[in-house]
Amino acid sequence: MTKLMQVILAYCLVGCMAQCPPSEDLGPCQCYEDANGVPALRCQDVTGWDEMENIFANLGLTHVSSVDIISSPGLTDLPPLAFADVLIDAIRFYNTGLVYLSKEVFSDVTASGLQTLYIKHNSEFTTLENDVLASLPALETLYCSNNQLGSLDGALETTSVSYIDFGHNAITTISANYFSGAQNLSRLLLPFNELTTESLGPESLTFSGDEEDMYLDLAWNQLSQGVQPSAFGGRMPKELILSHNNITSLVYDTFSALLDQMVSEHGTDAYILLDSNELGCGCDMSWVVSYAARDQLQQAECTDGRLVSGLTEEDFASC
Numbered sequence: 001m002t003k004l005m006q007v008i009l010a011y012c013l014v015g016c017m018a019q020c021p022p023s024e025d026l027g028p029c030q031c032y033e034d035a036n037g038v039p040a041l042r043c044q045d046v047t048g049w050d051e052m053e054n055i056f057a058n059l060g061l062t063h064v065s066s067v068d069i070i071s072s073p074g075l076t077d078l079p080p081l082a083f084a085d086v087l088i089d090a091i092r093f094y095n096t097g098l099v100y101l102s103k104e105v106f107s108d109v110t111a112s113g114l115q116t117l118y119i120k121h122n123s124e125f126t127t128l129e130n131d132v133l134a135s136l137p138a139l140e141t142l143y144c145s146n147n148q149l150g151s152l153d154g155a156l157e158t159t160s161v162s163y164i165d166f167g168h169n170a171i172t173t174i175s176a177n178y179f180s181g182a183q184n185l186s187r188l189l190l191p192f193n194e195l196t197t198e199s200l201g202p203e204s205l206t207f208s209g210d211e212e213d214m215y216l217d218l219a220w221n222q223l224s225q226g227v228q229p230s231a232f233g234g235r236m237p238k239e240l241i242l243s244h245n246n247i248t249s250l251v252y253d254t255f256s257a258l259l260d261q262m263v264s265e266h267g268t269d270a271y272i273l274l275d276s277n278e279l280g281c282g283c284d285m286s287w288v289v290s291y292a293a294r295d296q297l298q299q300a301e302c303t304d305g306r307l308v309s310g311l312t313e314e315d316f317a318s319c
Helices: 003-015 053-058 108-113 252-269 283-290
Strands: 029-033 039-044 063-072 087-096 116-120 141-143 163-165 187-189 215-217 239-241 271-273
Touching (some): 087 108
Parallel strands (some): 039 063, 087 116, 239 271
Antiparallel strands (some): 029 039
16 A cells, blocks of 8 residues: 555545534634535635635644635635645635646645546636646546636646536637547537637547547537537547537538447437527538438527428428
């Protein structure tokens, strides 16, 4: 057994008996016990980490189920080893002034137990360093939404995370192989960004690993021509959400190739969700009538109300 694991085990054993410190020692935080009797912290109006340092370093806390830091626009950064050697299951930053987050913030003990990381509604947060997730070996879920991420550059280092939410940012580009290091990834949310068909270049949506059920949400972007098949350099998504993208036509070269690859990999459980677009259903869409996988084009509706799944040769008789 490694020294780190021995420390963690000892902390877990002691942490089972841990109690909330006296409220007068908690500064901007309140402490309560969760359903399992483990202390949890909720901190508000934090203006700097000097207000928080004593809580983690000197009050005897060894295991905290969650740390929520909310409504703290004055908190812009965190120092190295900010949480000392406290084992924490979930850390959440809501509506803070946080600009970035580095791996140095977490000690080995804190990093080893962190399963969930929220960075949401932080109007100054523009960058997620590519090595942060890799430094958190137990991380399963990342919520990094409603921030100001403008691009996803480089590539994530190898990480165990399986769920990533990058929704409601300002993302315009994604580098090739950015997600390839997330080998357990099965849910990726990118809705409400500024992605275009052209900006999702070759291998920008490369997914590695062996996860069979890949859910990819690209709703509410500017993918007016859908997603080019070349954007996928590895696993194909089983569920591809393209709702609300102002798509006016299902171009054969794009959508037939997408569906062919998706069905080949996932069978008829695969689908592309296309509700709330602006499909003209003109002659350039006549190919869908005889296409074997047309039922995988779900909730695709023409602007005149006809469902794409119900189109027949008669609808294109004048073509």
